[in-house]
Amino acid sequence: MKVFETLDELRACVGAEVAVSDWVMVTQERIDRFAQATGDHQWIHVDPERAARGPFGTTIAHGYLTLSLLPHFFATAMEMGGVRMAVNYGLNRVRFTAPVPVGSELRAHFKLEKIEDLADGGVQMTWQARIERKGEERPVCIAQTISRRYG
Numbered sequence: 001m002k003v004f005e006t007l008d009e010l011r012a013c014v015g016a017e018v019a020v021s022d023w024v025m026v027t028q029e030r031i032d033r034f035a036q037a038t039g040d041h042q043w044i045h046v047d048p049e050r051a052a053r054g055p056f057g058t059t060i061a062h063g064y065l066t067l068s069l070l071p072h073f074f075a076t077a078m079e080m081g082g083v084r085m086a087v088n089y090g091l092n093r094v095r096f097t098a099p100v101p102v103g104s105e106l107r108a109h110f111k112l113e114k115i116e117d118l119a120d121g122g123v124q125m126t127w128q129a130r131i132e133r134k135g136e137e138r139p140v141c142i143a144q145t146i147s148r149r150y151g
Contacts, residue, residue: 002078007123013112021073023105026061034065063096066141073108082151089146098140105134122150
């Protein structure tokens with residue numbers, strides 16, 4: 001885990017990969033719970049028998065499940081001192097570039113693209129998150145995500 005004592009330490013990191021998260025296992029239970037929470041019960045995600053005969057030979061995670069892991073990935077990749085509140089501000093671009101079969105392990109690489117001061121004393125950071133699947137060269141998701149931090 002990368003530790004920053006202050007938000008100002010991040011300014012020197014613009015344009016660089018800042019941190020890499022821990023690995024997360026994508027289990028069928030996680031997929032099923034995501035389906036329950038979102039109402040997305042498509043068979044490719046929740047029906048192992050039918051999915052075994054499908055294009056991937058097993059169930060796959062929802063793309064939005066993969067994306068929803070970003071807060072967890074951030075939490076295991078870096079710690080920022082002097083922050084009393086963090087807010088997810090939005091996304092500019094998201095691409096699901098490869099499937100995530102059940103049993104996959106995922107982690108995220110974070111590149112700081114931009115950091116801007118806000119009028120209310122916080123900072124807005126634009127990150128490129130590249131989520132990889134263990135053992136695969138091609139990422140499963142690439143997202144430009146925007147967060148705000150307040151000290």
